[in-house]
Amino acid sequence: MATTISAGDVGRYAYCALNWKRSLEGIEGKKSARGIRRHQEVSKDVDALELFQERARWSIQTSFLLALFAISGAALALELLFLDAQTPLRLGLIVLSVGWLMGSLYLFLFDLYFRGRSEQIIRKARLVEGEIKSSDSGKAPLLVAKHVPLQGRPDYVVDRDGTHIPVEVKSGKTPPRPYDSHVMQLAAYCFLVQEHYGTRPPFGVLAYPDRQFEIRYTPKIEDDMLRYLLRIELALRTGEAHRDHENPRRCMGCSRREGCPERLA
Numbered sequence: 001m002a003t004t005i006s007a008g009d010v011g012r013y014a015y016c017a018l019n020w021k022r023s024l025e026g027i028e029g030k031k032s033a034r035g036i037r038r039h040q041e042v043s044k045d046v047d048a049l050e051l052f053q054e055r056a057r058w059s060i061q062t063s064f065l066l067a068l069f070a071i072s073g074a075a076l077a078l079e080l081l082f083l084d085a086q087t088p089l090r091l092g093l094i095v096l097s098v099g100w101l102m103g104s105l106y107l108f109l110f111d112l113y114f115r116g117r118s119e120q121i122i123r124k125a126r127l128v129e130g131e132i133k134s135s136d137s138g139k140a141p142l143l144v145a146k147h148v149p150l151q152g153r154p155d156y157v158v159d160r161d162g163t164h165i166p167v168e169v170k171s172g173k174t175p176p177r178p179y180d181s182h183v184m185q186l187a188a189y190c191f192l193v194q195e196h197y198g199t200r201p202p203f204g205v206l207a208y209p210d211r212q213f214e215i216r217y218t219p220k221i222e223d224d225m226l227r228y229l230l231r232i233e234l235a236l237r238t239g240e241a242h243r244d245h246e247n248p249r250r251c252m253g254c255s256r257r258e259g260c261p262e263r264l265a
């Protein structure tokens with residue numbers, strides 16, 4: 001059995017210990033076509049947003065640099081004018097300054113364009129606002145905890161004023177309040193993000209199709225998640241895990257309900 005536990009495992013175990021065990025035994029959960037499509041679409045939008053944000057950043061930085069060159073060139077040309085130095089050099093400097101200034105303005109407009117496109121994507125795809133730091137599209141690093149056997153890759157991470165916020169995208173019907181198992185999975189991502197980026201996220205986001213929930217990453221939520229981690233480690237050692245609830249509705253909604261020996265519905 002695997003010794004490293006994924007954030008997804010924590011969520012599955014929090015849903016039902018037997019669900020987690022069955023996933024470990026290779027029993028695939030039923031994924032709806034709609035869910036797969038939603039993840040693919042969000043992943044594409046996040047990648048596009050990351051690209052536009054990168055281009056906007058590059059444009060504004062280069063624009064400032066060119067503006068600086070233009071100002072320095074113009075200042076030098078003026079100095080030469082007062083010193084009555086050679087005309088060709090002065091003229092060359094003025095031409096260069098005008099060129100740099102035009103380039104700077106051009107890139108400034110590009111920056112505005114890319115920012116506009118980024119905002120459009122955020123609005124249209126209902127993404128969480130912020131600078132994309134990593135996305136679950138293959139390029140993002142797998143986050144691995146240093147002192148506990150936990151790893152995972154959030155759907156995406158955004159940077160808001162220096163704090164990193166993990167976002168977990170969920171498909172299916174939007175619930176009136178987030179499911180506990182989703183909250184535990186998100187807490188695992190918050191833990192990993194803190195270890196990787198060095199700052200504690202004040203909250204993480206669960207993004208359901210119709211609503212986003214900001215879940216505060218409190219010490220209590222962290223403790224609950226670590227407790228689940230311990231229970232999973234124990235279950236890995238003993239090989240024992242059974243249904244740990246009496247809720248038939250949970251079995252009804254379970255993706256590994258088919259053929260489950262302990263199901264209630």
Ligand code: SF4
Pocket residue numbers: 015016017018019020022243250251252254255256257258260261262263264
């Ligand atoms: S069907 Fe019920 S008992 Fe079986 S794994 Fe799912 S939630 Fe657990």
